Amino acid sequence: MAADFRAAVEAGDLDAVLDLATDDVVFRSPVVFTPYVGKDALRQILSAVLQVFEDFHYLREFGSPESGDHALMFAARVGDIEVEGCDFLRLDQAGRITELTVMVRPMKAMLTLAEQMKAKLAG
Numbered sequence: 406m407a408a409d410f411r412a413a414v415e416a417g418d419l420d421a422v423l424d425l426a427t428d429d430v431v432f433r434s435p436v437v438f439t440p441y442v443g444k445d446a447l448r449q450i451l452s453a454v455l456q457v458f459e460d461f462h463y464l465r466e467f468g469s470p471e472s473g474d475h476a477l478m479f480a481a482r483v484g485d486i487e488v489e490g491c492d493f494l495r496l497d498q499a500g501r502i503t504e505l506t507v508m509v510r511p512m513k514a515m516l517t518l519a520e521q522m523k524a525k526l527a528g
Contacts, residue, residue, distance in 0.1 A: 406500040407475035410492075411463055417455055423448055426502040433506040435490070436519035447505070453525035457483055457518065473497070483521055488514040 406425065413421035423444050432441040432450055441450055461481040468475035475494040482488060490509035497503050509515045 406496055406502070407466055407468060407477060407494055410475075410494060410502065411466065411477055414492075415461075415463065419448065419451055419455065422451060426505075427497060430502055431504045433504070435507050435509045435515055436522065449526065450522075453522055456525055457521045458488070459483070468494075483514060483517045486514045486517045488518065 410422065410425055413419075413425065426444060426447060428444055429442060430444060430447055432447050434441065434450065441447065458481040461479060464478045464480055466475065466477050473496045475496070477492045477494070479490050479492065480488065481490070488509050489511075490507060493504075493506040493508070494502055495504035509518060
């Protein structure tokens with residue numbers, strides 16, 4: 406399932422990503438404390454992320470096929486700021502994504518990401 410998620414994200418196929426998630430998927434952002442719940446919230450967030458991140462690509466994957474937990478390290482840019490991060494996936498018994506947690510570094514990149522995401526989500 407992590408491979409399907411990776412392929413969908415790298416292709417920019419938001420519908421395919423959402424098809425891999427449960428209806429009550431929980432998204433934890435690197436910039437806000439409160440998690441977002443549900444596919445509608447996930448669509449809104451990921452749609453903005455696809456516009457903000459440039460040159461996004463995955464570097465490595467961690468987790469075995471039989472595990473319900475996977476991590477995918479990525480690199481991207483937000484403007485002229487280089488970003489490194491990790492998508493942490495938790496899957497249910499059927500292999501659908503129940504949780505997606507994103508971490509990014511360095512702090513300057515996270516703050517720039519927060520500013521640009523706020524602008525995209527407000528507009």
